[in-house]
Amino acid sequence: MTMAPGTAPTPRMNLKQLTPKVSAAMGELHAAAALAASEAGVEPELLELIRIRASQLNGCAFCLDLHTKDARAHGESDQRLHTLSAWRETPFFTDRERAALALTEAVTSVQDGHVPDEVYRAACEVWDEPQVAAIIWAAVVINAYNRTAISTRMIPG
Incomplete structure (x- = not known):
């Protein structure tokens, strides 16, 4: 979205209000994916990194704002959050996190x-x-949320 400097984006519509059943189903999908991750032993902190990385790739300001706050609430460090977009070039992420981030990027960028x-x-x-399945579902769900937030111009904050 190209905007003049100093111009704030304007929301287009309230999708949740206009399509409450679809929004509720999306919320249920999110909850089911989070439960599958929990049952498989995928840490909530990693889920936030997955959500943030996909949102970075998609350019979703609303989801970046939301999930960086959630990640900090789970104890994520500023250093790791600031370098997440360059995770391959840092020593701050474990092999398991790197594998999950690479899979998230591939799911997010399937056109590539x-x-x-x-x-x-x-x-x-x-x-x-079960953990790989949970990581895939986490990436799928955040990508869907990114697309709804971007297309309706949801405002962060």
């Missing part, structure tokens, strides 16, 4: 060659199948 076999295999080397 789908999810490469090597990315999927790398995730399966450090996560079991």
Whole structure:
């Protein structure tokens, strides 16, 4: 979205109000994905990193604002949040986090060659199948939320 300097974006519509059943179903999908992650042993802190990284790639200011606050509430450090977009070049992320972030990026950017076999295999080397499934669902859900927030111009804050 290109805007003149100093111009604030204007929301387009209240999607939740206009389509409450769809919004409720999306909330249920989010809750189910979070529960699957919890049951599989995927840490809530990692889910926030997944949500933030996908939101960075999609340019979703609303979700970036929301999930960086949530990550800090879970104890995430400013250093890791500030370097998340360059996670490959830092020593701040574990092998398991790196595999989850690579898979998240591939799911988010499927137009760039789908999810490469090597990315999927790398995730399966450090996560079991229920955990990989949970990571995929977390990436799918945040991508859907990014698209709704961006298309309706939800305002962060």
